Amino acid sequence: MDAGAQGAVVAGVNEKLRAARLDRGWLSQEQAAEGISAAGRLALDDPHFAVSERTYRRWESGTPGWPRPDTAAALRTAFGLNPEHLGFTPPPGHPASLNVSEDPMDRRSFLATGSLAALAVIDSADVTPRHIDPQLVPYFYQQLNGHYAADMMLGPRDLIGTVTEQYRLISGLARAAGGPVREELIRVGATYAELAGWLHQDAGQWDTSAYWHGIAQTDAQMIGDVDLVAYTLSNAAHLRSDLGDGRAAVELCQLGLGHDGLSDRIRVNLMQQQAHGHSLLGPGSRAEVDSLLDAASRVVEGVDPEIPWGTAARRNAYFFEVQRATCYGRMGLHREAQDIWSVINTGMPPAARRDTGVYLARQATAYAALGEPERAVDLARTSAQVAAETRSARHLKELDVLRKGMRRWTKDPVGRRFEEALRPITV
Structure with missing residues (x-):
């Protein structure tokens, strides 16, 4: 054995x-x-x-x-x-x-859990042309919006199985459909693949996340949708930023922005992800970060929030403040980041529970860097409780950064209170 x-x-x-x-x-x-x-x-x-x-x-x-x-x-x-x-x-x-x-057939062959059933095992009946009702397309987009909302409340792990299984269903319907219905099903399927990529990314499953982003990009290229191809590049850049590869994130976004005929909403996605890439290159990149986020915030005004994908920046009142504060924190600009987080975290809606927990951890890190550990402990207590409920690896990573920032108080009473605050994620 x-x-x-x-x-x-x-x-x-x-x-x-x-x-x-x-x-x-x-x-x-x-x-x-x-x-x-x-x-x-x-x-x-x-x-x-x-x-x-x-x-x-x-x-x-x-x-x-x-x-x-x-x-x-x-x-x-x-x-x-x-x-x-x-x-x-x-x-x-x-x-x-x-x-x-x-x-x-090993894990490297099938980086996405369940992807074999979704893509590789195709019964002959799956490709037999048949009538597919066009009304299924808006139905799947409606379901997608529900998944976006559930993700903010639940975190990734409860949704991964559902979203990947729905991609399998959509992909099977697309194989049997023809004409415009086939193209629309492939398009909506690509958005589900992108969501699957994000869910695995939030769960810390990097190889599986990259697999699903690749599936989305293949589907987008298959139907020649420029916006969708560029959207997949922005999400791939997001993954690279989470992995700490700022240069790759910048280059992927440059590649996406080089496409002709991009819609405003996709330009916004690419510019804000490019800002994150620059923030990983050091404090000297602040000018690039501010320039990109300022430009994206102007472009977003022309985006229709009713479009079912790629419009998060238009539907979130604090979107650009979140991006700027996150970038500033990475660059060590903690006072500037703290000023922004204090506004964001007092106005976040209750439904955005997972994101609020992440933002509280980032604000607490800023407090620790500024020498205010008591405030950091207060925020950490709420953040850790949310992390225990949503099981987001991205959130746990933020709390790990906070833990490192609190090390200088390890032997002080405030340090012991901090470790108690993190108890929900250590049990």
Whole structure:
């Protein structure tokens, strides 16, 4: 048995399978059993294939044996991972027990959880032309707006499974549709792929996020939508900024802005993401940051907020203040950042709970840098509670930055109060 399989079970729990289930968005073992059953029926073309909840519970609660070939195929389809990477114990002499992959299908082949079922396993019925009602397009856009709202309240992990499954549905409908309906379905599908990319990014799953951004870009290029292609570049730049690669973020946005005929809303997305890229290049980039955000704030006035994607800047009253304060914080301009955060965090709507938690952490970091730890502790307490509820890796990263900023008070009473404030995310 390889070291990975040996380390998969801790105190009678198959941690690898459990982690894969949660990444897939299945919060219960019953959902996992149903999802694996559906994946198996798809992969095996067997309408009767099923995994019971009892069987799945056994897999996750102890050391499972090696699955039958049909069950192994279902697991691969459901998770994009071979059984040995899900905590299953290969028998002696099996290639997996010798650290040799049973087949080339590993995590690098399927960076997005569930992406095999969404893209690679296509039944012949999926591509048979048939009538698809055009009213499905506005329906999916309406659902997309609901997902945007839920993301601000819940965080990423509760939505990943739903959004990726809806992309699978939309993609299947697009394969069967023709003419303008096909193009519109591909367009709305690309926006779902971008949302999936963001959700994985917010959950700290960088490789999977990059995969979904790539899927969105491929769909956009397939229909030749200049705005959509440039929008995918702005979101790829956002991912690079989160990874600390400011130069790549700037260059991706320059590439997007080089497209002819861009709408105002996409120019706004590119300019504000380019500002974030510059902010990672050091305090000397303040002029570029301010220039880009000022220009974007002027352009945004011409954007229609009713367009279902790419219009966050028009629908959020504090959008540019948030971008500027975030950039200033990165550049070490903490007094300037604090002045902006104090306005933002007193006016955020209750529905934007996840974002408010992130902003409070950033404001607390500014207070710590300015030598005001008591104020930082007060904000950290609320921020940590939100982080524990939404499980946003981006939020946890902000609190980690705050923790480093509070180190100089570790031995003081205020330092102990700070650690108590963070208790919701440390339990």
